[in-house]
Amino acid sequence: MTSQESEASRVGQVLAQLSSSGHRITNPRRHIVTALVQAGGHLTAEEVATAVQRRDPSVHLATVYRTLDALERAGVIIHIHLGHGRAIYHLADSSHYHLYCQQCGSVREIPQSEVDDLFALIGRAYDFEPSLGHFAIIGTCGRCIDRRGSKGNRSRGTSPESIA
Amino acid sequence: MTSQESEASRVGQVLAQLSSSGHRITNPRRHIVTALVQAGGHLTAEEVATAVQRRDPSVHLATVYRTLDALERAGVIIHIHLGHGRAIYHLADSSHYHLYCQQCGSVREIPQSEVDDLFALIGRAYDFEPSLGHFAIIGTCGRCIDRRGSKGNRSRGTSPESIA
DNA sequence: TTTATTGCAAATTATTTGCACATCA
């Protein structure tokens, strides 16, 4: 199976799910799902719109938002927040958390299982059930830490500098 | 020392810090700092403005934002994000993280030291330095978990800010 | 045909900014 074939079938699957949850299949929706599948990763609504508009410039950003919403309610995609700004969307096929670097904007995935134990501890200690899925873990990635260290060599690490 | 006295001295301290970091002391700023000190906890910019305007209605919300910004750059206050919506501000005197319940909107503080070890593990494993200070840990507080468990439905009558 | 969906423009929310005037050091 070539990558185009598997992409096409994935698009079909997603559209089928959308359809079976009571929604109609339209041209804008086909393009939006295709963009999501082809990206393979995380896209902002605006990035989805840009990709879609390369194929059909008439598709409006508002339609993208509405479709992303419909896809999410149908359970095929998920959106998460990277701190301040926009949300990013991805297919709901793998359960992972996100590490978002405030410096360089990179997003990395970490498998859910690896962190759940840690957060379960917080939950037990504070009678609180953290939901890390919906918000990224904000911080600084290793590359940016290195870059910072080689330059000004600023006090970081244990010091309470996390106020940005 | 009465509570009014200690409040007043705290206000004085904060204003002194603001002054010594090169800013001027004005009437709006006095009121804003007082509101922050009296609240003792976490306030949104709008809540600060409301409190301030009870004493001086002419103080504009934009001034509140600008002053909060100045106070933050002077190192006396900190703001953190509760997920989607607004930011909350508090005095920078205690280092703590925040547990934000999406259901009921409650915010609880947890001492920084207790969670740092856990997050250091993530950092080591993924070459990533999480900065939890600036964003709340989102989730569901124990009371809301219980409520959800016992009633088994989604009616959350007490939620002040129901954020998806 | 009938209801969902779309495009567009206008509204929202939280915050920021340009500007002319007021005020603190």
Next chain:
DNA sequence: TGATGTGCAAATAATTTGCAATAAA
């Protein structure tokens, strides 16, 4: 006095919504 700070209105940024026109089932 002269840089800072203030009130106000208008600008952002990301997203949502009302509505009349269109298209899917």
